[in-house]
Amino acid sequence: MSLLANASVLLGKELRTEFRSRELLTTTVVFILMVIVLFSFTFDPTSAESRRFGPGLLWLAFLFAASLMLQPCFLREQTNDTLSALRLSVEDPFAIFLAKLTANTLFLLLTEFLLLPIFSVLYNVAVLPVLGWLIFVFFLGSLGVSIAGTALSAISAQARMRELLLPLLLLPLLTPVLVASTEVTKALLDPSPYVSWKGIGFLAVFDLVFLTALWLFGEYLLEE
Amino acid sequence: MTPPAGPSSGIRFENIDKRYGGLYALRRLTMEVTPGECVVLAGPNGSGKTTLLRIAARLVRPSSGIVTFPSAHKSPAAGDAPTGFVAHATMVYDELTAEENLTLFARLLEIPDPQTRVGKLLLEVGLVDRRSSLVRTFSRGMRQRVAIARALLHEPPLLLLDEPATGLDPQGTAWLAETLRRLRDAGCTILMSLHGESNISSLATRGIRLEAGRVAADTRTGATLQSILTFADA
DSSP: OOHHHHHHHHHHHHHHHHHHHOHHHHHHHHHHHHHHHHHHHHHOOOHHHHHHHHHHHHHHHHHHHHHHHHHHHHHHHHTTTHHHHHHHHOSSTHHHHHHHHHHHHHHHHHHHHHHHHHHHHHTTOOOGGGHHHHHHHHHHHHHHHHHHHHHHHHHHTTSTTHHHHHHHHHHHHTHHHHHHHHHHHHHHTSSSOOOOHHHHHHHHHHHHHHHHHHHHHHHHHTOO | OOOOSSOOBOEEEEEEEEEETTEEEEEEEEEEEOTTOEEEEEOSTTSSHHHHHHHHTTSSOOSEEEEEBOBSSSOOBSSOOOEEEEOSSOOSOTTSBHHHHHHHHHHHTTOSSHHHHHHHHHHHTTOGGGTTSBGGGSOHHHHHHHHHHHHHTTOOSEEEEESTTTTOOHHHHHHHHHHHHHHHHTTOEEEEEOSSOHHHHTTOSEEEEEETTEEEEEESSHHHHHHHHHHHHO
């Protein structure tokens, strides 16, 4: 069976279990909503301040929410040792990663699109004129977060102090993604919007490099 | 129960060491299970039974040594034997139904007509009426039946069972013993660790006792086999 066919079967399982329990989506949506609302109420930013600080705040909230979302990604495979059953059933272990990182990207994107209108209203920032580009940047940034996060989730799930380890590893590793995503989003929300190709290029290369590394070395991350 | 799909496969362990930090789970272990054998592993807690089974399932890499899977119909080759594995944990998802769990693994294992195979197995394990119930609503024994069904989905020629009767009631244990007897008679190689299931351990054609990660006794006949099986039943 091809890698993609295995991954699509596993993706179906990931989506089914999440939409049945709604654990991850609820946690991340509530977390990001609270950050956005509390920041808006605390600082009451003007439109200019929002354009300046909003993108950074938005991506920081996404990043922290992602660390919450990624924590149980492999941890819940340990409850009944289902990871072993998956390893015995798939030809290429990369299919497990591919399914999980696709699911994580979809969950993260769904959360971001749910909260973008609220951000737009609370921070008085027009997002509709650049919505297409924003979707593209959200996709590239979320994919980078998910690829690195899924790999680190597999590592931290087998470690002691796993709850602490994932954010400790994830946040420094994703700092370049945070900076690049913020830069591109800030350029798009500018009164005279423009596309920061440098940032987009960086995000695309980051995604490609980490995806290749995961494809090459992912098998070792799953070993006991 | 359907006989195994492929040719019967054995396992050969050569000089296997497995260390966890400074602790040896297995030490210089060499043994071979020939195709079609039904071998019971016995031994006290911590003697290395689970580690040995997980190495045989290729879930754990030995610290040193070689594991190969000689087939009854071809020269010894490493790594291509389809394996059915029942572990301590159930290895199924609590948030999926019994049918969804088995269908998921059937599709990953490329079983032709997975719905028919899953339906047949659910009938055999006595869970056809609960096929649409989430596994988290099941008792331990029912979960174990799903776990056994998952391991048998692809009719593997090599079965690795780590205390497979855990949680099963007397009827469940009798069903498991009968299933394993049919598989053994059909040529399936079985390597299992047991604690206290006499009607299952009586299927053994060979008994191996492990102590401190080494083979302490290994026999196919006579009083020694009985003493190893008695140890398993203790």
